[in-house]
Amino acid sequence: MADTITIRTDEETEHALDVLTREGTSRSAAVRQALLEAASRRERAGRMRREVLRMDLGQPDGVNVAEELARDRAGER
Numbered sequence: 099m100a101d102t103i104t105i106r107t108d109e110e111t112e113h114a115l116d117v118l119t120r121e122g123t124s125r126s127a128a129v130r131q132a133l134l135e136a137a138s139r140r141e142r143a144g145r146m147r148r149e150v151l152r153m154d155l156g157q158p159d160g161v162n163v164a165e166e167l168a169r170d171r172a173g174e175r
Contacts, residue, residue, distance in 0.1 A: 105129070 108113065118128035 105111070114132075115125055115128060118127055118132065123131075
């Protein structure tokens with residue numbers, strides 16, 4: 099049997115539940131679906147971040163951006 103959880107709602111979460119249950123979905127089903135979708139989005143975002151970090155950046159172009167910014171900012175003082 100599934101575990102039961104209790105959540106404390108506020109005005110914002112009650113509104114969200116109203117939106118999610120407007121077409122007859124039960125509150126429990128709406129919360130379960132929202133949890134599953136949120137977890138899926140978070141996992142997908144994590145995969146995307148890892149893919150970006152593994153991307154080949156190619157050959158350096160010889161531009162040291164940090165050095166250029168420091169030089170530009172030194173002129174602002």
